[in-house]
Amino acid sequence: xxxxxxxxxxxxxxxxxxxxxxxxxxxxxxxxxxxxxxxxxxxxxxxxxxxxxxxxxxxxxxxxxxxxxxxxxxxxxxxxxxxxxxxxxxxxxxxxxxxxxxxxxxxxxxxxxxxxxxxxxxxxxxxxxxxxxxxxxxxxxxxxxxxxxxxxxxxxxxxxxxxxxxxxxxxxxxxxxxxxxxxxxxxxxxxxxxxxxxxxxxxxxxxxxxxxxxxxx
Amino acid sequence: xxxxxxxxxxxxxxxxxxxxxxxxxxxxxxxxxxxxxxxxxxxxxxxxxxxxxxxxxxxxxxxxxxxxxxxxxxxxxxxxxxxxxxxxxxxxxxxxxxxxxxxxxxxxxxxxxxxxxxxxxxxxxxxxxxxxxxxxxxxxxxxxxxxxxxxxxxxxxxxxxxxxxxxxxxxxxxxxxxxxxxxxxxxxxxxxxxxxxxxxxxxxxxxxxxxxxxxxxxxxxxxxxxxxxxxxxxxxxxxxxxxxxxxxxxxxxxxx
Numbered sequence: 001x002x003x004x005x006x007x008x009x010x011x012x013x014x015x016x017x018x019x020x021x022x023x024x025x026x027x028x029x030x031x032x033x034x035x036x037x038x039x040x041x042x043x044x045x046x047x048x049x050x051x052x053x054x055x056x057x058x059x060x061x062x063x064x065x066x067x068x069x070x071x072x073x074x075x076x077x078x079x080x081x082x083x084x085x086x087x088x089x090x091x092x093x094x095x096x097x098x099x100x101x102x103x104x105x106x107x108x109x110x111x112x113x114x115x116x117x118x119x120x121x122x123x124x125x126x127x128x129x130x131x132x133x134x135x136x137x138x139x140x141x142x143x144x145x146x147x148x149x150x151x152x153x154x155x156x157x158x159x160x161x162x163x164x165x166x167x168x169x170x171x172x173x174x175x176x177x178x179x180x181x182x183x184x185x186x187x188x189x190x191x192x193x194x195x196x197x198x199x200x201x202x203x204x205x206x207x208x209x210x211x212x213x214x215x216x217x
Numbered sequence: 218x219x220x221x222x223x224x225x226x227x228x229x230x231x232x233x234x235x236x237x238x239x240x241x242x243x244x245x246x247x248x249x250x251x252x253x254x255x256x257x258x259x260x261x262x263x264x265x266x267x268x269x270x271x272x273x274x275x276x277x278x279x280x281x282x283x284x285x286x287x288x289x290x291x292x293x294x295x296x297x298x299x300x301x302x303x304x305x306x307x308x309x310x311x312x313x314x315x316x317x318x319x320x321x322x323x324x325x326x327x328x329x330x331x332x333x334x335x336x337x338x339x340x341x342x343x344x345x346x347x348x349x350x351x352x353x354x355x356x357x358x359x360x361x362x363x364x365x366x367x368x369x370x371x372x373x374x375x376x377x378x379x380x381x382x383x384x385x386x387x388x389x390x391x392x393x394x395x396x397x398x399x400x401x402x403x404x405x406x407x408x409x410x411x412x413x414x415x416x417x418x419x420x421x422x423x424x425x426x427x428x429x430x431x432x433x434x435x436x437x438x439x440x441x442x443x444x445x446x447x448x449x450x451x452x453x454x455x456x457x458x459x460x461x462x463x464x465x466x467x468x469x470x471x472x473x
Contacts, residue, residue: 187403190289191292192292192293192295193295201405201407203406203447204447207447
């Protein structure tokens with residue numbers, strides 16, 4: 001159950017690191033790898049934007065009796081608290097919060113009471129839907145499975161993407177990814193000779209990654 | 218004309234050195250300075266009026282530091298030293314110079330802590346009768362001090378080897394080996410600079426300690442990678458002629 005290959009893409013979509021860990025893989029030219037990295041970067045951005053939106057049906061039925069005003073405080077409080085199914089729990093607490101609006105008009109609109117949007121998109125105007133995993137910011141493609149390999153993508157907070165090509169039977173890819181990320185944070189980011197966003201040429205990182213991933217293979 | 222002009226007082230607020238440089242003008246009292254500017258110059262004093270100098274020196278004796286923050290700090294020190302250098306030698310010299318004052322100061326702290334750990338009460342009761350600090354007089358005790366206590370204070374473990382040069386031409390050369398220096402753990406030197414060892418900083422510390430003890434020495438760091446230890450580093454200590462002469466005299470006199 002080996003790890004086949006590791007690719008690191010910087011936040012601009014450029015290839016900064018590529019290494020194979022198993023012999024006998026078909027070789028791509030350097031240019032092909034660069035194209036692959038750029039293409040994946042684009043596909044990742046597209047998958048991020050086409051994340052399905054789920055219409056928020058249950059929020060309408062549950063909170064039809066509550067009266068609230070469309071203020072940022074209520075949505076923020078609700079979004080911080082819980083998932084969309086628990087809106088009825090939230091309504092007492094949100095009414096107790098003093099809202100900045102001087103005269104709270106009794107409204108029973110569905111858009112105001114829909115909580116638990118991702119923080120990046122939580123505006124009251126388009127709050128009639130939710131994402132498959134609320135409370136999580138949008139990510140893009142995470143895994144791609146085929147009968148020959150599994151591609152796992154992990155995106156860091158700064159936009160660097162780690163791509164791991166593994167055997168389909170392989171378990172605990174998340175743990176491997178975490179260790180690879182740790183090695184990257186240690187041996188690449190703490191190296192004073194590494195220039196940000198440039199190709200990774202760090203001996204210690206090569207050693208660490210090679211030692212870790214070969215041992216798995 | 219007793220009051221200095223306004224602009225000079227402004228200058229003295231922004232830069233305290235200015236007042237010292239112009240003794241003819243009457244400097245403002247410190248209270249007035251603080252009243253005029255919200256951020257008084259010089260040492261910043263916390264709200265409880267206790268500075269770092271008010272703390273007991275042994276307070277941080279067993280304190281632990283974050284390895285990651287040290288790595289980032291040292292990385293920035295290397296980047297800083299790398300500016301406007303002419304070559305690898307120059308860069309190593311700069312790193313050495315950064316470590317040197319640290320070695321001088323560490324030596325005092327080391328002696329203070331080793332004596333106070335054995336007789337902490339004697340030190341406070343009478344300073345004269347306290348056991349004399351174990352200041353090394355010969356080269357070998359000095360090397361043991363560096364190999365053991367200094368390394369333990371810096372890196373929490375002893376160095377890995379201590380050797381004397383076997384060549385008869387260079388009896389003044391000693392080598393201290395560290396299999397995995399902390400400063401080089403996260404650093405990968407690019408291929409075109411492979412002579413460089415960032416442990417030159419540690420070499421500077423050692424040099425400071427030697428000079429502080431009265432042993433004039435030049436210390437340099439060299440990479441000696443082995444199969445098992447890819448970042449093995451050897452610190453080469455070259456003692457000056459005066460030290461070697463004194464060493465011979467002390468040997469004849471039987472001083473340990």
